[in-house]
């Protein structure tokens with residue numbers, strides 16, 4: 001019998017080529033027009049939105065068209081006295097947005113604007129006795145996402161030794177599940193986004209040998225649907241952003257070839273909008289900068305020509321990262 005599996009429908013006449021100019025124009029619109037307060041630039045996500053827009057332009061080799069002064073003003077405006085960065089001006093510091101700020105300033109080659117000791121102080125202050133990290137001091141939530149944000153931020157500043165690395169690695173390993181996946185907390189259900197964060201933490205600290213690579217790769221490869229798209233958990237619909245969370249995780253552990261490349265490329269290309277530009281979460285949906293950057297990054301990992309090579313751990317181009325780029329060689 002044919003078990004009916006949830007999947008996206010590939011529309012007839014879907015796009016089969018990438019439209020780089022369209023996507024560059026779509027992204028630049030968010031930086032220039034008055035409607036800065038589109039959801040991506042809305043207060044609670046603005047600095048994340050800048051990271052998605054900058055990385056998209058970097059992938060398209062169009063960084064020079066970005067409004068550097070405006071971007072630097074927004075990032076500096078989000079900096080707080082505690083050394084961290086908030087989502088935008090007047091927002092409390094959060095480890096997520098502190099990572100985005102460091103990623104943006106690294107991409108703009110302006111790490112000179114970062115008060116490194118202040119950022120290190122903010123991040124260190126969030127580490128708990130069990131090695132985990134809070135996202136902000138005001139909330140007792142040690143989601144494994146925040147472990148990755150802490151490790152990635154300090155690695156980009158070459159200050160990884162300032163935190164208890166053994167501690168955060170032990171906490172991440174407590175979240176490793178029998179099915180080869182990782183969850184948000186110990187004993188939580190496996191989720192592709194958390195797997196990306198946990199594998200990224202292990203790769204950055206050279207601890208990939210602590211997991212069962214084949215078991216984890218199997219869980220990830222099983223996320224590919226007949227449409228070619230990847231989903232975040234069993235029984236979920238495929239979604240372009242999971243082209244990144246799942247594929248980048250496989251790339252980091254050297255098992256990217258377990259995914260069928262042709263059908264995934266087709267799925268991402270079919271999710272473009274040839275009128276407005278940008279990439280959506282799946283074909284026929286509305287495009288946004290979040291799915292645009294993760295769609296382009298996924299295509300870059302798949303070797304799509306015309307896109308800058310991307311680092312699977314940091315979701316930043318290898319050109320931008322230079323010697324920071326993680327040529328992650330999986331353990332033999």
Ligand SMILES: CN(C(=O)[C@H](Cc1cnc[nH]1)NC(=O)OCc1ccccc1)[C@@H](Cc1ccccc1)C(=O)N[C@@H](Cc1ccc(O)cc1)C(=O)NO
Nearest residue numbers: 048051096145148149192193194196197239241245281290
């Ligand atoms: C807050 N958020 C999400 O919850 C998205 C929503 C979504 C998009 N497509 C399906 N759902 N989900 C999401 O990012 O899940 C992936 C993920 C979950 C946990 C850990 C890492 C990745 C999105 C924003 C968004 C909201 C609504 C619609 C589109 C984008 C988001 O900001 N995600 C974060 C996820 C994240 C957070 C921390 C990290 O270290 C890495 C990634 C991000 O990409 N930061 O740069």
Ligand SMILES: [Zn+2]
Nearest residue numbers: 239240241281
């Ligand atoms: Zn998505």
